Amino acid sequence: MANKSKILVTGGCGYIGSHTIVELLQSDYEVVSLDNGLNSSPDVLDGIEAITGVRVVNVDVDLSQTEAALEALRAHGPFTGIIHFAALKSVGDSVHQPLRYFQNNIGATLTTMALMEAMDIPYLIFSSSCTVYGRPEKLPVTEESPIRPAESPYGATKQTGEILYDQFFNTQPGRNGISLRYFNPAGAHPSALIGEASTNQATNLVPVITETAIGLRSELAVFGNDYPTRDGSCIRDYIHVTDLAKAHVLAMDHLVQHKNQKPYEVFNLGIGEGVTVLEAIAAFEKSTGENVNFTISARRPGDIDAIYANNKKITEQLGWKPTEDIQSIMRSAWAWEQVRRK
Ligand code: NAD
Numbered sequence: 262m263a264n265k266s267k268i269l270v271t272g273g274c275g276y277i278g279s280h281t282i283v284e285l286l287q288s289d290y291e292v293v294s295l296d297n298g299l300n301s302s303p304d305v306l307d308g309i310e311a312i313t314g315v316r317v318v319n320v321d322v323d324l325s326q327t328e329a330a331l332e333a334l335r336a337h338g339p340f341t342g343i344i345h346f347a348a349l350k351s352v353g354d355s356v357h358q359p360l361r362y363f364q365n366n367i368g369a370t371l372t373t374m375a376l377m378e379a380m381d382i383p384y385l386i387f388s389s390s391c392t393v394y395g396r397p398e399k400l401p402v403t404e405e406s407p408i409r410p411a412e413s414p415y416g417a418t419k420q421t422g423e424i425l426y427d428q429f430f431n432t433q434p435g436r437n438g439i440s441l442r443y444f445n446p447a448g449a450h451p452s453a454l455i456g457e458a459s460t461n462q463a464t465n466l467v468p469v470i471t472e473t474a475i476g477l478r479s480e481l482a483v484f485g486n487d488y489p490t491r492d493g494s495c496i497r498d499y500i501h502v503t504d505l506a507k508a509h510v511l512a513m514d515h516l517v518q519h520k521n522q523k524p525y526e527v528f529n530l531g532i533g534e535g536v537t538v539l540e541a542i543a544a545f546e547k548s549t550g551e552n553v554n555f556t557i558s559a560r561r562p563g564d565i566d567a568i569y570a571n572n573k574k575i576t577e578q579l580g581w582k583p584t585e586d587i588q589s590i591m592r593s594a595w596a597w598e599q600v601r602r603k
């Protein structure tokens with residue numbers, strides 16, 4: 262039997278990394294995780310094992326430390342590809358600690374390139390974000406929409422990552438990469454064995470909804486109802502984390518099977534529908550039967566009124582199609598919240 266392709270998943274103990282590992286293992290890839298626990302616990306490996314029957318090895322090293330990471334990984338190769346999730350992700354924290362974000366996120370990104378050179382790894386997928394579009398003028402955003410000034414140091418790390426990979430893959434024959442620009446990942450694995458479990462306090466809408474419903478927070482503040490949208494609250498494109506994870510497998514297959522037209526490409530990864538904050542709360546209440554105590558509060562600085570994806574490129578070129586919606590996002594997030602607080 263041919264050896265399976267082995268993928269290095271950086272940030273593999275995190276929210277999206279863990280769900281992607283499950284999809285990779287179920288698609289016949291082998292996986293090694295690299296994660297230093299900056300925002301996660303290795304306990305997630307138990308959940309992955311319960312779902313897939315595979316115990317994944319996690320290499321506990323700081324990816325922004327190039328020499329240490331190289332040293333720690335040498336024994337685990339050869340790798341066919343890297344899926345690079347490891348980063349700090351709080352927009353708000355990044356405003357208070359820009360240098361920490363630059364060192365960690367850009368440092369880790371540089372290390373992935375060093376690994377590709379030193380260990381002769383041909384393919385990479387990068388977790389980018391719709392934040393690279395800043396405050397878009399036209400909706401939905403396509404991959405051709407202009408990249409606008411970053412709204413935060415976090416956003417700057419994603420823009421920088423894309424610029425560096427573009428140059429790297431276009432000057433390195435035989436090496437190919439894809440950046441996936443995520444919209445708003447949410448929800449949990451249908452088994453409720455893994456889900457979002459940040460060690461830092463949650464600030465994203467869906468975990469704040471579930472934490473409020475379960476009583477960990479007394480109320481949810483809706484940040485503004487005076488935006489120029491259909492009900493005054495902000496519009497986002499919520500994508501189920503399992504749909505998101507599956508796109509990484511398709512993207513890696515695409516590179517491995519030499520289907521890419523260019524050495525480096527970017528794809529939007531959203532379902533292409535906008536949902537307001539108030540609609541998201543209503544979807545949670547309807548799909549779970551639980552109440553969410555919310556109040557309308559002031560706008561959150563830096564929020565944009567609306568963003569959602571044109572996902573034509575990824576559906577046509579990678580054959581990706583979302584199968585979940587806001588209701589299943591809410592149901593799965595609620596199931597996970599209940600399991601994790603037991
Ligand atoms: P997460 O915090 O759950 O996972 C990131 C993982 O990387 C964590 O387990 C953390 O411990 C690890 N990590 C961070 N820095 C590291 C380092 N220097 N060395 C080793 N490990 C390190 O976040 P997530 O939601 O799973 O996000 C994954 C990726 O997707 C990130 O790059 C994030 O910026 C990007 N992204 C996330 C969202 C979102 O809303 N969740 C949206 C757009 C893009």
Ligand code: UFG
Nearest residue numbers: 390391392464465466467469482483484495497538561564
């Ligand atoms: N919101 C609330 N109350 C809360 C939390 C969020 O009203 O307690 C609202 C926000 O104002 C926003 C929407 O819910 O309108 C979604 O907010 P999130 O914090 O869940 O997500 P963002 O769209 O702000 O941020 C996401 C990712 C970032 C990424 C950004 C790009 O989390 O990583 O999209 O636009 F940079």
